[in-house]
Amino acid sequence: MGVDEQILQKREELKTCGNRQYLEKLEAQGKMYVRDRLNLLIDPGSEVEDGLFARCLDDGLPADGVVTVVAKINGRSVCVLANDMTVKAGTWGVKTILKMMRIQETAIRMKVPMIYLIDSAGARLNEQFDTFLDRRHAGNIFYNQGIMSGVVPQICAVFGPSPAGSAYIPALCDLVIMVDKNTSVYIGSPRMAEMVTGEKVSMEEMGGARMHCSESGLGDVFVESELEAIDYIKSYLDFMPQNCEETVPMKESTEPAPGREVEDIVPVNQSVPFDMMELVDKIIDEGSFLEFKKLYAEELITGFARLGGRAVGVIGNRTSVKAGVLFPESADKGAHFISLCNAYNIPLLFLMDIAGFMIGTKVEKNAIARRGARWLSSLFNSTVPRISVIVRKSYGAGYIAMSGASSQASACIALPTALPAIMGPEPAVNAMYLNKINEIEDNKERMKYIHAKRQEYLKDINVLRPASEYYIDDVVAGSMLRDELIKRFYYYSENYDSDRQILKKRNIVFRG
Amino acid sequence: MTEIKATMAGVVDSVFVEPGTVVEAGQKVMAIESMKTIMEVNTTVGGTVTAIKMDVGEFVDEGDVLLIVE
Numbered sequence: 001m002g003v004d005e006q007i008l009q010k011r012e013e014l015k016t017c018g019n020r021q022y023l024e025k026l027e028a029q030g031k032m033y034v035r036d037r038l039n040l041l042i043d044p045g046s047e048v049e050d051g052l053f054a055r056c057l058d059d060g061l062p063a064d065g066v067v068t069v070v071a072k073i074n075g076r077s078v079c080v081l082a083n084d085m086t087v088k089a090g091t092w093g094v095k096t097i098l099k100m101m102r103i104q105e106t107a108i109r110m111k112v113p114m115i116y117l118i119d120s121a122g123a124r125l126n127e128q129f130d131t132f133l134d135r136r137h138a139g140n141i142f143y144n145q146g147i148m149s150g151v152v153p154q155i156c157a158v159f160g161p162s163p164a165g166s167a168y169i170p171a172l173c174d175l176v177i178m179v180d181k182n183t184s185v186y187i188g189s190p191r192m193a194e195m196v197t198g199e200k201v202s203m204e205e206m207g208g209a210r211m212h213c214s215e216s217g218l219g220d221v222f223v224e225s226e227l228e229a230i231d232y233i234k235s236y237l238d239f240m241p242q243n244c245e246e247t248v249p250m251k252e253s254t255e256p257a258p259g260r261e262v263e264d265i266v267p268v269n270q271s272v273p274f275d276m277m278e279l280v281d282k283i284i285d286e287g288s289f290l291e292f293k294k295l296y297a298e299e300l301i302t303g304f305a306r307l308g309g310r311a312v313g314v315i316g317n318r319t320s321v322k323a324g325v326l327f328p329e330s331a332d333k334g335a336h337f338i339s340l341c342n343a344y345n346i347p348l349l350f351l352m353d354i355a356g357f358m359i360g361t362k363v364e365k366n367a368i369a370r371r372g373a374r375w376l377s378s379l380f381n382s383t384v385p386r387i388s389v390i391v392r393k394s395y396g397a398g399y400i401a402m403s404g405a406s407s408q409a410s411a412c413i414a415l416p417t418a419l420p421a422i423m424g425p426e427p428a429v430n431a432m433y434l435n436k437i438n439e440i441e442d443n444k445e446r447m448k449y450i451h452a453k454r455q456e457y458l459k460d461i462n463v464l465r466p467a468s469e470y471y472i473d474d475v476v477a478g479s480m481l482r483d484e485l486i487k488r489f490y491y492y493s494e495n496y497d498s499d500r501q502i503l504k505k506r507n508i509v510f511r512g
Numbered sequence: 513m514t515e516i517k518a519t520m521a522g523v524v525d526s527v528f529v530e531p532g533t534v535v536e537a538g539q540k541v542m543a544i545e546s547m548k549t550i551m552e553v554n555t556t557v558g559g560t561v562t563a564i565k566m567d568v569g570e571f572v573d574e575g576d577v578l579l580i581v582e
Contacts (some may be wrong), residue, residue, distance in 0.1 A: 210522075270548065271545075271548055271549050271550050272549075272550065273550070273551060273552075319549055322519060322520045322546075322551070323520065323546050323547040323548070323549035323551055324549070325547045355547040355548045355549060356547065358520070358547065359547075360521045360573075360575065362521065362574055372578055393548065395548075424548045426548065
């Protein structure tokens, strides 16, 4: 056998899984072998791999349990690391951590997205002394993630476990996708919890995909299969630039999906809830919406879309869920999404139908003001073009959070149904005329008085009043809305698209 | 037995069922006014309403039991 043939044989051996007995188990769990997973993600044959031979002289440690490649996805360069569950349960050994750091550093140098395909039982305990303390040990991976935040997109898909310290890999990424049933991400395992505190809990409850995507917010995208996770990564990359110095490439514009007219979608009666998603679909290019954090704080819609071919981030209030008001969780969700879009130069569209931030002891104890302020701070410090549309009511701090004119939006325009005010007619009349109301003894007369005052108040906050004062920039018919937004985003993005504008800022991505 | 709970704080605006009413999953059973919006409450399960825990005009907190379906 020639030397070439020998090395080719060795390469093949290292690539085809050292511990074949685990393959069947993976298959039974609906999981793929790491290289099959990788091959579905990247353009065929585009990869170069480093560290295939790492620990090739050790027994049963091919590539030390992690595959690291530079490759193309739909023609664009990316860096990928992927844990190999068949090698010591994907644990981090001495060369695993070095390989992970090296691929991160390559992503920084190349200024390309970094993708983490996670499926690992965490630190390899019998090697812990040589993986934990030094400057080039495991903590350096998280440090790299921290300094990469907002510089290159960091995307994480969790296909299996990611326990203890390694839970911070998803936690430090911009976007986290979790596969149902197989994901388990936690700081302390259920077994550890039982040992230390006596709590008895299932793996799913402690760190499953559904829990994280709907309750903790650590997961952003819940998927049912590995294929779905891979598809989502590709769709998401379509909305990302290569790095913070670039903008997202334009696509060809397509018409919105057929559906009801805007004036038929938006109910005139302000207390009737409606699903803002129908309005979003009426405005954006057909089929372009990619929802972000769909299962978390559903009263707030966040997602990417194309508007006349341009990538935009959409934030809308969904009054059909929890009246569409902002809760501590929705504040976190909004802050995360705004900082994400701002980091990667994606303009923002706000669709307002909001009675404000939720009130009551429950939300106060849950830090509504502190968490709401993080949203506000992310918004105020964002520099991407922002257009806000007052769709219906827009009261109090809700108006400010949804990028009203006073939040220095590029433009704040209104639909005819808009009703912006510091508060709604009921509490306002109550606050202004309480003494007078209490003085009227006859019940009927009192109700008449209240009704008259409410009507008076409503007249004052009618959309033409703020338009006449030039507090808002324009009032447009529903039928004009899409074209109006496309034109405005074009103009406000024109100068922004130059490097000079972009380089003025850099922000890290705050996860909500 | 399934407890139908309030998803947010508010005041009961209307009750559309009474003990003994047979309901289907997804059916509107109550409306709660909160933050200037009338929110429908739909039962998550089908069955017979056995108890109404809150009356019109009463304040309910998030998580409070509104009614019971068996």
